[in-house]
Amino acid sequence: MSKNAVIAGAGLVGSLWAALLAKRGYQVDVFERRPDPRERGYIGGRSINLALSHRGWEALEKAGARETLEKIAIPMYGRMMHSVAGELTFQAYGTEGQAIYSVSRGQLNMELIALADKSDKVRFHFEQSCRRLDVESHSAWVENHATGEAYWTTCPLLFGADGAFSAVRNSLMKTPRFNYRQDYLDYAYKELSIPAGANSTHLIDKNALHIWPRGNFMLIALPNIDGSFTCTLFLPFEGNISFEQLHTDDQIQAFFQHWFPDVVPLIPDLVSDFHQNPTSALVTVRCSPWNYQDWALLIGDAAHAIVPFYGQGMNCGFEDCSVLDEMMDTYQEDWAAILSVFGQERVKDGNAIADLALRNFIEMRDLVADPVFLLRKKIEAHLHEKYPAAFLPVYSMVTFSSIPYSQAQKESVEQDALLKAILQLEGIEQNWPNDPRIDELFGQWLENKKA
Amino acid sequence: MSKNAVIAGAGLVGSLWAALLAKRGYQVDVFERRPDPRERGYIGGRSINLALSHRGWEALEKAGARETLEKIAIPMYGRMMHSVAGELTFQAYGTEGQAIYSVSRGQLNMELIALADKSDKVRFHFEQSCRRLDVESHSAWVENHATGEAYWTTCPLLFGADGAFSAVRNSLMKTPRFNYRQDYLDYAYKELSIPAGANSTHLIDKNALHIWPRGNFMLIALPNIDGSFTCTLFLPFEGNISFEQLHTDDQIQAFFQHWFPDVVPLIPDLVSDFHQNPTSALVTVRCSPWNYQDWALLIGDAAHAIVPFYGQGMNCGFEDCSVLDEMMDTYQEDWAAILSVFGQERVKDGNAIADLALRNFIEMRDLVADPVFLLRKKIEAHLHEKYPAAFLPVYSMVTFSSIPYSQAQKESVEQDALLKAILQLEGIEQNWPNDPRIDELFGQWLENKKA
Numbered sequence: 001m002s003k004n005a006v007i008a009g010a011g012l013v014g015s016l017w018a019a020l021l022a023k024r025g026y027q028v029d030v031f032e033r034r035p036d037p038r039e040r041g042y043i044g045g046r047s048i049n050l051a052l053s054h055r056g057w058e059a060l061e062k063a064g065a066r067e068t069l070e071k072i073a074i075p076m077y078g079r080m081m082h083s084v085a086g087e088l089t090f091q092a093y094g095t096e097g098q099a100i101y102s103v104s105r106g107q108l109n110m111e112l113i114a115l116a117d118k119s120d121k122v123r124f125h126f127e128q129s130c131r132r133l134d135v136e137s138h139s140a141w142v143e144n145h146a147t148g149e150a151y152w153t154t155c156p157l158l159f160g161a162d163g164a165f166s167a168v169r170n171s172l173m174k175t176p177r178f179n180y181r182q183d184y185l186d187y188a189y190k191e192l193s194i195p196a197g198a199n200s201t202h203l204i205d206k207n208a209l210h211i212w213p214r215g216n217f218m219l220i221a222l223p224n225i226d227g228s229f230t231c232t233l234f235l236p237f238e239g240n241i242s243f244e245q246l247h248t249d250d251q252i253q254a255f256f257q258h259w260f261p262d263v264v265p266l267i268p269d270l271v272s273d274f275h276q277n278p279t280s281a282l283v284t285v286r287c288s289p290w291n292y293q294d295w296a297l298l299i300g301d302a303a304h305a306i307v308p309f310y311g312q313g314m315n316c317g318f319e320d321c322s323v324l325d326e327m328m329d330t331y332q333e334d335w336a337a338i339l340s341v342f343g344q345e346r347v348k349d350g351n352a353i354a355d356l357a358l359r360n361f362i363e364m365r366d367l368v369a370d371p372v373f374l375l376r377k378k379i380e381a382h383l384h385e386k387y388p389a390a391f392l393p394v395y396s397m398v399t400f401s402s403i404p405y406s407q408a409q410k411e412s413v414e415q416d417a418l419l420k421a422i423l424q425l426e427g428i429e430q431n432w433p434n435d436p437r438i439d440e441l442f443g444q445w446l447e448n449k450k451a
Numbered sequence: 452m453s454k455n456a457v458i459a460g461a462g463l464v465g466s467l468w469a470a471l472l473a474k475r476g477y478q479v480d481v482f483e484r485r486p487d488p489r490e491r492g493y494i495g496g497r498s499i500n501l502a503l504s505h506r507g508w509e510a511l512e513k514a515g516a517r518e519t520l521e522k523i524a525i526p527m528y529g530r531m532m533h534s535v536a537g538e539l540t541f542q543a544y545g546t547e548g549q550a551i552y553s554v555s556r557g558q559l560n561m562e563l564i565a566l567a568d569k570s571d572k573v574r575f576h577f578e579q580s581c582r583r584l585d586v587e588s589h590s591a592w593v594e595n596h597a598t599g600e601a602y603w604t605t606c607p608l609l610f611g612a613d614g615a616f617s618a619v620r621n622s623l624m625k626t627p628r629f630n631y632r633q634d635y636l637d638y639a640y641k642e643l644s645i646p647a648g649a650n651s652t653h654l655i656d657k658n659a660l661h662i663w664p665r666g667n668f669m670l671i672a673l674p675n676i677d678g679s680f681t682c683t684l685f686l687p688f689e690g691n692i693s694f695e696q697l698h699t700d701d702q703i704q705a706f707f708q709h710w711f712p713d714v715v716p717l718i719p720d721l722v723s724d725f726h727q728n729p730t731s732a733l734v735t736v737r738c739s740p741w742n743y744q745d746w747a748l749l750i751g752d753a754a755h756a757i758v759p760f761y762g763q764g765m766n767c768g769f770e771d772c773s774v775l776d777e778m779m780d781t782y783q784e785d786w787a788a789i790l791s792v793f794g795q796e797r798v799k800d801g802n803a804i805a806d807l808a809l810r811n812f813i814e815m816r817d818l819v820a821d822p823v824f825l826l827r828k829k830i831e832a833h834l835h836e837k838y839p840a841a842f843l844p845v846y847s848m849v850t851f852s853s854i855p856y857s858q859a860q861k862e863s864v865e866q867d868a869l870l871k872a873i874l875q876l877e878g879i880e881q882n883w884p885n886d887p888r889i890d891e892l893f894g895q896w897l898e899n900k901k902a
Contacts, residue, residue: 174616176731178635179632179633184629184630
């Protein structure tokens with residue numbers, strides 16, 4: 001087979017995958033609807049800041065991009081919860097030194113494009129997009145948005161990395177036996193910004209992911225290297241407390257003053273940002289299979305767009321690249337085998353992280369303000385310290401390991417049962433650091449799991 | 452508001468809806484991709500014969516089409532099961548005289564087009580299809596397949612009745628907050644034909660729906676007025692007994708000889724039909740909402756394509772038209788209200804019949820050959836006879852009433868529990884016609900339901 005591939009989309013996953021394929025000696029053509037962000041500047045607008053974690057770093061390491069990216073990433077060691085009264089509570093994500101890393105989508109994307117572009121095997125075609133496929137002739141219809149021209153191009157091997165609203169996937173949807181679903185939340189999000197203080201200092205703790213949990217809505221903030229924070233408000237579209245209730249300057253000001261009083265002085269352009277930035281929807285996309293025969297494969301958000309609440313969307317997409325890279329060894333670059341196995345087997349991991357991310361929304365917006373939940377987190381950390389081999393909290397599995405998402409999801413059901421039993425013990429809130437009943441319950445739980 | 456409407460699709464639901472709208476004084480333009488079936492003949496090929504039941508007839512009655520269509524419909528009073536040994540078992544669908552009616556999709560479609568076309572308010576545009584929408588300007592992009600021309604047309608009010616693979620829906624899918632899913636079965640179907648006997652006689656019982664249930668696959672046959680039967684084989688795509696195992700003439704012949712020996716002499720062109728007719732997939736489509744604001748509405752398969760095993764696909768689509776017609780009175784033709792209420796409220800009924808149809812596949816291919824299941828059906832009929840007001844079998848609710856599908860689905864869970872309890876009674880297979888324990892269980896069940 002010729003070593004040629006086409007990638008639709010030069011977003012995060014498309015450009016990383018181009019770099020990895022080029023390393024393997026493939027000639028890669030990448031088509032991207034938008035202009036080259038290195039020339040024209042990245043058009044962000046409605047991008048939540050991203051949190052790189054273990055799976056993401058592993059893939060970047062494979063591509064030799066770790067060192068460069070560490071320079072633009074800020075470690076966040078835990079969640080910092082802000083109560084309405086302005087009290088702060090910190091909850092570590094993992095053990096000491098473990099962190100997730102805040103990066104700007106735009107910067108990361110430009111670095112990855114530059115990385116792939118270093119290879120003379122990668123050709124980027126900006127302002128050109130694969131609009132639809134002819135699966136019979138293995139061709140893609142490419143439109144050049146700069147010139148208005150359009151043409152069919154034959155793709156020996158096609159990767160659809162064209163995001164949550166993938167045109168490649170839209171074509172595959174019309175082929176028989178392609179299962180698909182898209183589900184929107186009744187919530188929307190809107191980006192706001194806390195500018196840097198004097199001398200590019202961060203006005204709130206730089207090394208934490210800030211959350212203002214308010215039950216069925218929340219505000220979050222992630223640090224940027226220039227001293228600013230990117231904030232995101234998640235709020236229902238409709239209802240008593242919702243975007244549809246926030247129209248006038250006064251309504252917006254009053255809403256923030258009431259629910260997020262400590263934030264108001266930090267966002268000088270609050271009202272104008274609120275009006276100007278779009279109110280965007282949150283979608284989960286699931287499909288199966290991800291491959292079309294031995295020809296095309298969906299990766300990244302095109303295969304599995306998820307809600308952002310576990311910080312795993314990009315990490316899952318990057319892990320797609322790691323897994324494929326490893327399969328190139330396992331199957332000796334037999335793409336028929338790789339596409340078929342990946343396209344059918346990895347779906348369960350995509351579905352698992354989709355479910356986990358939906359569930360984590362409730363955790364972030366509501367539970368993190370609940371003392372029982374915080375106690376649970378402490379007991380989880382305690383169990384992990386005491387039984388490091390036998391107990392790894394699900395959050396750590398997802399964030400600090402490469403354990404398949406589907407396995408983490410299975411484990412989450414089991415850990416829920418264990419922690420529920422522990423939290424029902426009388427006096428547990430005082431006794432947990434030295435309570436033999438915990439060890440007893442844990443022993444039983446472990447035995448049941450093995451049985 | 453002007454009395455103008457556009458309908459995408461002149462299939463069964465599109466043409467019936469055109470007739471009903473015209474009766475209300477609306478000027479209707481109907482765009483249909485295919486040529487006029489009245490001129491060129493209906494291109495069938497992979498259409499399962501249809502079974503008209505109560506909901507369908509009700510809608511046809513509203514349009515004044517009942518009498519004409521009764522002439523081309525054949526009543527089927529029950530299922531006729533064929534065992535491998537050729538033994539026949541009959542199971543009535545309802546009470547005496549109740550039937551579902553076999554019609555040819557092609558004939559029915561032509562009659563409905565002719566009906567709508569009688570009104571000078573309806574204009575059919577054949578070989579022209581709405582390919583995509585511009586929801587902002589309320590326009591549809593229409594392609595004329597005869598001339599190659601294409602143009603934007605403004606639609607004051609748009610109904611997408613363009614089937615399971617609806618282009619209208621495909622455009623709405625790209626609007627925010629449109630939930631969608633398509634799920635394929637691992638089964639395919641293929642049409643075959645039992646020709647008429649001498650003098651257009653039917654070679655097997657004309658007034659039954661014939662089933663050859665074989666566990667995880669089946670053959671069915673529905674009568675046509677010319678004496679022939681349209682047969683459909685439902686079989687897994689892959690596996691031990693599957694379409695992928697049937698390639699050579701010998702394999703096909705041996706398969707039918709082994710599993711359907713009584714059918715072989717009735718299908719003279721078995722092998723050539725098998726090769727020639729397509730192997731088609733079975734999809735369930737669910738989406739929500741069915742409306743786009745106050746402008747567009749999906750109806751029929753475009754909104755709710757379901758598998759054919761409850762015989763309700765068309766009936767549900769026709770019922771869409773009845774419900775809308777009644778809402779025109781209720782809401783005094785306020786289309787903003789009608790679209791919003793219908794587009795959000797009727798979704799649960801579409802989802803319910805989708806679930807019920809999937810479940811009925813197991814009933815048809817497997818359970819109808821099970822003596823316990825047939826006993827259950829007898830006890831259901833017995834209960835209905837004894838307590839007509841309090842007990843209506845779910846099959847009758849769906850088939851012989853207009854009780855909302857969602858209510859029938861809820862009832863099915865409750866009836867399952869009752870019948871399970873009854874079937875566990877010792878000696879029930881002999882005692883059921885006069886067993887006081889049945890009445891006792893039924894009394895309790897009814898009380899629990901009311902509580």
